[in-house]
Amino acid sequence: MRLLVLSDLHVDYPQNMQRARSIADAFLREDAEALVIAGDVSHKPDQIEAALRLFDGFGGPRLFVPGNHDVWVVRGPPEDSWQKLDLVDDVCRRSGFHNLERRNATVGPFTFVGTMGWYDYSFASPALALREQDYARKTWHDLTYMDAKYAKWGEPDADVAAWFTAAVRKRLHAAEGPVVFVSHHVPLEELVLRRGHASWDFFNAYMGSRELEHVVRTAGVSRFVFGHTHRPVTFIGPQRFVINNPLGYPREALNPVRTSFDVT
Ligand SMILES: [Fe+2]
Ligand SMILES: [Fe+2]
Numbered sequence: 001m002r003l004l005v006l007s008d009l010h011v012d013y014p015q016n017m018q019r020a021r022s023i024a025d026a027f028l029r030e031d032a033e034a035l036v037i038a039g040d041v042s043h044k045p046d047q048i049e050a051a052l053r054l055f056d057g058f059g060g061p062r063l064f065v066p067g068n069h070d071v072w073v074v075r076g077p078p079e080d081s082w083q084k085l086d087l088v089d090d091v092c093r094r095s096g097f098h099n100l101e102r103r104n105a106t107v108g109p110f111t112f113v114g115t116m117g118w119y120d121y122s123f124a125s126p127a128l129a130l131r132e133q134d135y136a137r138k139t140w141h142d143l144t145y146m147d148a149k150y151a152k153w154g155e156p157d158a159d160v161a162a163w164f165t166a167a168v169r170k171r172l173h174a175a176e177g178p179v180v181f182v183s184h185h186v187p188l189e190e191l192v193l194r195r196g197h198a199s200w201d202f203f204n205a206y207m208g209s210r211e212l213e214h215v216v217r218t219a220g221v222s223r224f225v226f227g228h229t230h231r232p233v234t235f236i237g238p239q240r241f242v243i244n245n246p247l248g249y250p251r252e253a254l255n256p257v258r259t260s261f262d263v264t
Contacts, residue, residue, distance in 0.1 A: 011042050179221050236262070
């Protein structure tokens with residue numbers, strides 16, 4: 001089955017809205033069965049809607065999971081990221097997208113199961129040996145992870161991660177047939193890049209969660225679509241399908257690897 005995959009559109013940068021438009025045009029020319037957007041479209045709901053609407057002309061199922069930027073609360077309302085999650089769900093519905101955070105989607109022989117996922121610092125670099133409270137503060141020396149300011153859950157990240165993991169675990173159990181697992185955060189620790197310098201590896205802590213990895217491994221998942229890292233990954237083998245196809249920030253000058261991927 002042919003899939004269109006894209007993540008990290010970050011269309012609040014005007015250049016990115018432009019780039020997203022030309023990618024959408026290319027997508028619409030593909031003969032594909034489903035489209036997956038793996039989060040980080042924008043923190044502004046009207047911009048999320050405008051971006052999702054670029055894919056209006058795609059005839060197959062359009063699937064979505066939110067990213068951390070999509071649930072940012074830059075100024076209220078809404079007041080917290082839980083409410084923002086609901087608001088993003090409304091945007092999806094209005095834009096003809098199926099929010100995998102709420103329910104599975106069956107497309108051909110596959111069940112798409114998805115979640116934004118969250119992090120609990122379990123992917124932190126062992127070499128850095130920082131304390132839990134350093135990661136919880138999301139600031140260390142001159143480094144700041146911006147979720148510190150805008151992701152407003154009102155509870156510790158570990159509890160948030162556990163909530164998303166528990167919810168998607170139920171959806172995985174309910175899935176029939178082969179699963180394509182879609183997440184915004186990184187589903188497997190081996191996909192976290194450790195560069196060996198603190199200015200990069202500090203952010204490893206915010207990539208994902210071992211608890212979620214345990215759940216997907218226990219469920220025997222071998223097909224993954226994710227985002228968040230802004231680092232393209234294309235691994236398609238007989239036992240593995242792992243795709244990250246980000247647009248990324250303008251300064252990163254990433255180009256999505258390609259438009260479509262065949263999943264078997
Ligand atoms: Fe992103
Ligand atoms: Fe992200």
